[in-house]
Amino acid sequence: VAKNLVDLQKAVRDHKCDAGVAFDGDADRFGAVDEKGAILWADIIMAVYAVEVLKTHPGATVIADVKSSRVLFDEVTRLGGKPVMWNTGHSAIKAKMIEMKALLAGELAGHICFGDKYYGFDDGPYCAVRLLNIISHAGKPLSSLTSHLPAMHNTPEVRFHVPADRKFKIPEEIKARLRSNNDNALSINDIDGVRVTSPEGWWLIRASNTEDVLTIRAEGFTPEGLGHLKRQLIEQLKASGVDAPF
Numbered sequence: 001v002a003k004n005l006v007d008l009q010k011a012v013r014d015h016k017c018d019a020g021v022a023f024d025g026d027a028d029r030f031g032a033v034d035e036k037g038a039i040l041w042a043d044i045i046m047a048v049y050a051v052e053v054l055k056t057h058p059g060a061t062v063i064a065d066v067k068s069s070r071v072l073f074d075e076v077t078r079l080g081g082k083p084v085m086w087n088t089g090h091s092a093i094k095a096k097m098i099e100m101k102a103l104l105a106g107e108l109a110g111h112i113c114f115g116d117k118y119y120g121f122d123d124g125p126y127c128a129v130r131l132l133n134i135i136s137h138a139g140k141p142l143s144s145l146t147s148h149l150p151a152m153h154n155t156p157e158v159r160f161h162v163p164a165d166r167k168f169k170i171p172e173e174i175k176a177r178l179r180s181n182n183d184n185a186l187s188i189n190d191i192d193g194v195r196v197t198s199p200e201g202w203w204l205i206r207a208s209n210t211e212d213v214l215t216i217r218a219e220g221f222t223p224e225g226l227g228h229l230k231r232q233l234i235e236q237l238k239a240s241g242v243d244a245p246f
Contacts, residue, residue, distance in 0.1 A: 046112060094113055218233055
Protein backbone atom coordinates (compact mmCIF):
# COMPACT_ATOMS: atom_id res chain seq x y z
CA VAL A 1 0.00 0.00 0.00
CA ALA A 2 1.72 3.16 -1.23
CA LYS A 3 0.57 5.39 1.64
CA ASN A 4 2.20 3.00 4.13
CA LEU A 5 5.60 3.56 2.51
CA VAL A 6 5.68 7.37 2.67
CA ASP A 7 7.81 7.48 5.85
CA LEU A 8 10.25 4.94 4.41
CA GLN A 9 10.58 6.93 1.17
CA LYS A 10 11.31 10.10 3.14
CA ALA A 11 13.87 8.35 5.36
CA VAL A 12 15.73 6.95 2.34
CA ARG A 13 15.93 10.37 0.70
CA ASP A 14 16.78 12.24 3.91
CA HIS A 15 19.57 9.86 4.89
CA LYS A 16 20.79 9.26 1.32
CA CYS A 17 20.33 5.50 1.71
CA ASP A 18 21.04 2.95 -1.02
CA ALA A 19 17.60 1.36 -0.55
CA GLY A 20 14.72 0.97 1.86
CA VAL A 21 13.01 -2.29 2.79
CA ALA A 22 9.58 -2.91 4.28
CA PHE A 23 7.70 -5.84 5.79
CA ASP A 24 4.13 -6.47 6.84
CA GLY A 25 3.20 -7.35 10.44
CA ASP A 26 4.39 -10.97 10.36
CA ALA A 27 7.24 -10.23 7.90
CA ASP A 28 6.22 -12.73 5.23
CA ARG A 29 5.58 -9.91 2.72
CA PHE A 30 8.36 -7.74 1.34
CA GLY A 31 8.52 -4.36 -0.35
CA ALA A 32 11.29 -1.94 -1.25
CA VAL A 33 12.12 1.56 -2.45
CA ASP A 34 15.18 2.52 -4.45
CA GLU A 35 17.76 5.18 -3.59
CA LYS A 36 15.50 7.86 -5.11
CA GLY A 37 12.59 6.81 -2.91
CA ALA A 38 10.65 5.21 -5.79
CA ILE A 39 8.54 2.19 -4.84
CA LEU A 40 9.48 -1.18 -6.32
CA TRP A 41 6.42 -3.42 -6.30
CA ALA A 42 6.92 -7.13 -5.74
CA ASP A 43 6.68 -8.09 -9.42
CA ILE A 44 9.46 -5.65 -10.33
CA ILE A 45 11.58 -6.83 -7.39
CA MET A 46 11.14 -10.37 -8.74
CA ALA A 47 12.45 -9.20 -12.12
CA VAL A 48 15.63 -8.08 -10.30
CA TYR A 49 15.89 -11.42 -8.49
CA ALA A 50 15.34 -13.32 -11.74
CA VAL A 51 18.58 -11.96 -13.20
CA GLU A 52 20.61 -13.56 -10.41
CA VAL A 53 18.64 -16.83 -10.26
CA LEU A 54 18.70 -17.41 -14.01
CA LYS A 55 22.40 -16.62 -14.25
CA THR A 56 23.22 -19.55 -11.95
CA HIS A 57 20.30 -21.74 -13.06
CA PRO A 58 19.72 -21.20 -16.80
CA GLY A 59 16.21 -22.07 -17.96
CA ALA A 60 14.76 -22.16 -14.44
CA THR A 61 11.02 -21.73 -13.84
CA VAL A 62 9.76 -18.48 -12.30
CA ILE A 63 6.15 -18.34 -11.10
CA ALA A 64 4.08 -15.19 -10.55
CA ASP A 65 0.38 -14.59 -9.96
CA VAL A 66 -2.16 -13.27 -12.46
CA LYS A 67 -2.00 -9.76 -10.96
CA SER A 68 1.70 -9.39 -11.77
CA SER A 69 3.04 -7.09 -14.46
CA ARG A 70 3.67 -8.29 -17.98
CA VAL A 71 7.13 -6.75 -17.51
CA LEU A 72 8.11 -9.61 -15.19
CA PHE A 73 6.95 -12.40 -17.52
CA ASP A 74 8.65 -10.76 -20.51
CA GLU A 75 11.88 -10.22 -18.55
CA VAL A 76 12.05 -13.86 -17.43
CA THR A 77 11.60 -14.92 -21.07
CA ARG A 78 14.32 -12.48 -22.19
CA LEU A 79 16.68 -13.93 -19.59
CA GLY A 80 16.09 -17.47 -20.86
CA GLY A 81 13.84 -18.60 -18.03
CA LYS A 82 10.40 -20.20 -18.09
CA PRO A 83 7.72 -17.79 -16.79
CA VAL A 84 4.55 -19.35 -15.41
CA MET A 85 1.42 -17.37 -14.55
CA TRP A 86 -0.57 -18.88 -11.70
CA ASN A 87 -3.38 -18.28 -9.23
CA THR A 88 -3.20 -15.47 -6.68
CA GLY A 89 -2.63 -16.58 -3.08
CA HIS A 90 0.63 -17.50 -1.37
CA SER A 91 -0.52 -21.05 -0.63
CA ALA A 92 -1.39 -21.61 -4.31
CA ILE A 93 1.93 -20.12 -5.40
CA LYS A 94 3.92 -22.30 -2.98
CA ALA A 95 2.07 -25.46 -4.04
CA LYS A 96 2.78 -24.72 -7.71
CA MET A 97 6.40 -23.98 -6.84
CA ILE A 98 6.80 -27.43 -5.30
CA GLU A 99 5.03 -29.09 -8.22
CA MET A 100 7.24 -27.42 -10.84
CA LYS A 101 10.44 -27.33 -8.76
CA ALA A 102 10.59 -23.58 -9.40
CA LEU A 103 13.46 -21.60 -7.91
CA LEU A 104 11.60 -18.28 -7.60
CA ALA A 105 7.90 -17.55 -7.15
CA GLY A 106 5.76 -14.75 -5.82
CA GLU A 107 2.71 -12.55 -6.09
CA LEU A 108 2.01 -8.84 -6.38
CA ALA A 109 0.84 -8.75 -2.76
CA GLY A 110 4.46 -9.12 -1.63
CA HIS A 111 4.81 -12.83 -0.87
CA ILE A 112 8.08 -13.86 -2.57
CA CYS A 113 9.51 -17.38 -2.23
CA PHE A 114 13.03 -18.56 -3.03
CA GLY A 115 13.74 -22.19 -3.88
CA ASP A 116 17.25 -21.07 -4.84
CA LYS A 117 19.53 -21.36 -1.79
CA TYR A 118 16.46 -21.38 0.49
CA TYR A 119 13.42 -23.37 1.55
CA GLY A 120 10.71 -22.19 -0.84
CA PHE A 121 8.54 -20.13 1.48
CA ASP A 122 7.77 -16.43 1.83
CA ASP A 123 10.27 -14.77 4.16
CA GLY A 124 10.51 -10.96 4.04
CA PRO A 125 13.87 -10.56 5.83
CA TYR A 126 15.46 -13.19 3.58
CA CYS A 127 14.13 -11.33 0.52
CA ALA A 128 15.71 -8.15 1.91
CA VAL A 129 19.08 -9.88 2.33
CA ARG A 130 18.92 -11.17 -1.25
CA LEU A 131 18.14 -7.69 -2.59
CA LEU A 132 20.90 -6.01 -0.57
CA ASN A 133 23.32 -8.68 -1.73
CA ILE A 134 22.42 -7.98 -5.38
CA ILE A 135 22.88 -4.23 -4.91
CA SER A 136 26.24 -4.78 -3.18
CA HIS A 137 27.62 -7.00 -5.93
CA ALA A 138 26.25 -4.80 -8.71
CA GLY A 139 28.25 -1.82 -7.51
CA LYS A 140 25.62 0.55 -8.89
CA PRO A 141 22.33 2.04 -7.66
CA LEU A 142 19.20 -0.06 -7.32
CA SER A 143 17.38 2.20 -9.79
CA SER A 144 19.89 1.21 -12.48
CA LEU A 145 18.92 -2.45 -12.05
CA THR A 146 15.37 -1.67 -13.17
CA SER A 147 15.99 1.20 -15.60
CA HIS A 148 16.01 -1.13 -18.65
CA LEU A 149 12.50 -2.39 -17.90
CA PRO A 150 9.61 -0.84 -19.86
CA ALA A 151 7.83 1.95 -18.01
CA MET A 152 4.31 0.55 -17.99
CA HIS A 153 1.22 2.56 -17.11
CA ASN A 154 -1.06 0.78 -14.68
CA THR A 155 -3.86 1.12 -12.21
CA PRO A 156 -3.42 0.06 -8.61
CA GLU A 157 -5.10 -3.13 -7.50
CA VAL A 158 -8.71 -1.98 -7.01
CA ARG A 159 -10.98 -4.02 -4.72
CA PHE A 160 -14.73 -3.48 -4.34
CA HIS A 161 -17.68 -5.23 -2.73
CA VAL A 162 -20.22 -7.27 -4.70
CA PRO A 163 -23.05 -9.58 -3.54
CA ALA A 164 -21.78 -13.00 -2.48
CA ASP A 165 -23.94 -14.81 -5.03
CA ARG A 166 -22.48 -12.70 -7.88
CA LYS A 167 -18.73 -12.57 -7.23
CA PHE A 168 -17.84 -15.77 -9.08
CA LYS A 169 -20.56 -15.39 -11.73
CA ILE A 170 -19.45 -11.96 -12.97
CA PRO A 171 -15.99 -13.09 -14.22
CA GLU A 172 -17.63 -16.11 -15.88
CA GLU A 173 -20.14 -13.87 -17.65
CA ILE A 174 -17.38 -11.61 -18.90
CA LYS A 175 -15.34 -14.55 -20.14
CA ALA A 176 -18.34 -15.96 -22.01
CA ARG A 177 -19.08 -12.61 -23.69
CA LEU A 178 -15.48 -12.12 -24.77
CA ARG A 179 -15.23 -15.61 -26.23
CA SER A 180 -18.53 -15.26 -28.06
CA ASN A 181 -17.19 -12.10 -29.73
CA ASN A 182 -14.34 -14.19 -31.18
CA ASP A 183 -11.85 -11.31 -31.19
CA ASN A 184 -8.54 -12.82 -32.28
CA ALA A 185 -6.66 -9.77 -31.00
CA LEU A 186 -7.51 -10.76 -27.42
CA SER A 187 -5.89 -13.54 -25.42
CA ILE A 188 -7.96 -14.79 -22.46
CA ASN A 189 -6.38 -16.49 -19.45
CA ASP A 190 -8.94 -17.92 -17.02
CA ILE A 191 -6.80 -19.77 -14.48
CA ASP A 192 -7.87 -17.29 -11.78
CA GLY A 193 -10.63 -14.95 -12.87
CA VAL A 194 -10.22 -13.43 -16.33
CA ARG A 195 -6.98 -11.81 -17.56
CA VAL A 196 -7.39 -10.31 -21.02
CA THR A 197 -4.25 -9.49 -23.01
CA SER A 198 -4.15 -7.36 -26.17
CA PRO A 199 -1.42 -5.48 -28.09
CA GLU A 200 -2.15 -2.50 -25.79
CA GLY A 201 -1.55 -4.38 -22.53
CA TRP A 202 -3.89 -6.31 -20.25
CA TRP A 203 -6.69 -6.12 -17.70
CA LEU A 204 -7.85 -8.49 -15.00
CA ILE A 205 -10.94 -9.22 -12.96
CA ARG A 206 -10.96 -11.92 -10.28
CA ALA A 207 -13.05 -12.88 -7.29
CA SER A 208 -11.59 -13.03 -3.80
CA ASN A 209 -11.55 -16.50 -2.28
CA THR A 210 -12.22 -15.15 1.23
CA GLU A 211 -14.35 -11.99 0.86
CA ASP A 212 -17.33 -10.77 -1.17
CA VAL A 213 -14.94 -8.71 -3.25
CA LEU A 214 -13.85 -8.39 -6.87
CA THR A 215 -10.34 -7.23 -7.75
CA ILE A 216 -9.59 -5.38 -10.96
CA ARG A 217 -6.32 -4.11 -12.45
CA ALA A 218 -5.14 -2.88 -15.84
CA GLU A 219 -1.72 -2.20 -17.37
CA GLY A 220 -0.90 -0.56 -20.68
CA PHE A 221 2.21 0.28 -22.70
CA THR A 222 0.98 3.87 -23.11
CA PRO A 223 -1.40 6.16 -21.20
CA GLU A 224 -3.78 6.01 -24.17
CA GLY A 225 -3.63 2.22 -24.22
CA LEU A 226 -4.34 2.08 -20.49
CA GLY A 227 -7.35 4.34 -21.00
CA HIS A 228 -8.72 2.03 -23.67
CA LEU A 229 -8.16 -1.05 -21.50
CA LYS A 230 -9.97 0.61 -18.59
CA ARG A 231 -12.90 1.44 -20.86
CA GLN A 232 -13.08 -2.20 -21.96
CA LEU A 233 -13.14 -3.32 -18.35
CA ILE A 234 -15.76 -0.74 -17.38
CA GLU A 235 -17.99 -1.80 -20.29
CA GLN A 236 -17.75 -5.47 -19.34
CA LEU A 237 -18.57 -4.79 -15.70
CA LYS A 238 -21.50 -2.60 -16.75
CA ALA A 239 -22.83 -5.41 -18.95
CA SER A 240 -22.91 -7.56 -15.81
CA GLY A 241 -24.74 -4.88 -13.84
CA VAL A 242 -21.72 -3.52 -11.94
CA ASP A 243 -20.45 0.06 -11.77
CA ALA A 244 -16.65 0.10 -11.92
CA PRO A 245 -14.95 1.99 -9.04
CA PHE A 246 -12.74 3.99 -11.42
